[in-house]
Amino acid sequence: MIVLGYWNLRGYAQPIRLLLEYLQVEYKDKLYHENGEEWFNTDKQELKTNFPNLPYLIDGDVVVTESIVIPIYLAKKFKKYELIGQNNDGSFNQNEIIFLEILSILKDLRDTLNSSARVPSFKQEKDKIFNEKFNVTFEKIKKQLGENKFLLGNLSYIDFYFYEVLKIFKFFYPNLSIFTDYIDRIENIPQIKNYLETKENKIFLLDRMKSLYYY
Template sequence: MSKYQFAYWNLRGLGQPIRLMLEYIGVPYDERRFLHTEKEQWFADKYNLGFDFPNLPYLIDGDKKITQSHVITMYLGKKHGLAGNGDNDIIKIAMAEGAIKDIRSAISKITLNSDYEKLRPGFMPTFFKGLEALSKFLGDKKYLIGDKLCYADFVLYENLDVFEVFEPGCLDKYPNLKRFKKDFESLPKIKAYLESDRSIKWPLNNWQAKFGGGFEPPAKK
């Protein structure tokens, strides 16, 4: 089996759940991390790499050249037994991933706005409604679709971690989400990766973002 070729910016963003999946699956892969100083290089090269829809992140598996983060997670999930069983699981996994990313996208939208601090208070009710929906969906299950991991669990973990930075204590009302996060990051391969120097801690978002951006985390108050 040839190595997967994975590429994304040198930040967490949309790439981190894919990194977690690759580590958990345990397959060999090479990763290309584009620095903030390499934007011009990426935009100059992207249309010469043979992708139908050139973008980051991308994954190359032999003759398969894949872009769009949700397609990459779905592909890896199907190939490595992380996509559930049957139509009901397919639907639930896709809906959960979409709901998680809706919250993250809404956060990204306001954090890239110059009026972030003014917009944040009005956004918080929407943020907590999203968490409430995720908590209700998870219920008393170990993972999103039951006792077995699926690819959306990797997306959920990464985003819960970011949400706790965005709004410290936000999971206190949702003990099932806190339990999920603790259990997930205790998985041996995930724990080893998160504790390694290969795991990106910061930035969480685009370098220009008002939250999760820059090159170093803000000093704790």
């Protein structure tokens, strides 16, 4: 069985969980608690890779780390090449470049929100911050989406990543009404809908973030 290791929170592992659920792959969540003792003192030392990090994925003898690399491994393993922008046979497609570009942009967007929300003045200035730091990126993504259902036309991993980014933004900006149809579209994918109803809300509530940020 595949093992996905990460902290006991959503974080960078959540889009990977959505991908695993979409692929209907049996997997185990290995969750590390906040003090990190088990990770730092034991598992990190024993992980069979030169680059131990969280999240990690163990698939038999294969160990994959880094949140950008894990979904690429999974898409190739299960021959779902379209999930990383390639053609159905795994050959090159220009969408493969766009996939990596958008993934990098979304990670920057998420990291910027994460760092901004840890500053005490964020709660009072968050609307200004949104207009100055985030709105231009959302406009670019809106242009990329256009009239399509998904960011590359067909469903790909970046749709799961963008969905999670949007959920985090909705946590900090509850009145934000952007990409609502897109969110509904992701949440109504049968595998994702089942996950949201049976697993996510029992373990990975966004409300657990309240103690870490000025929201």
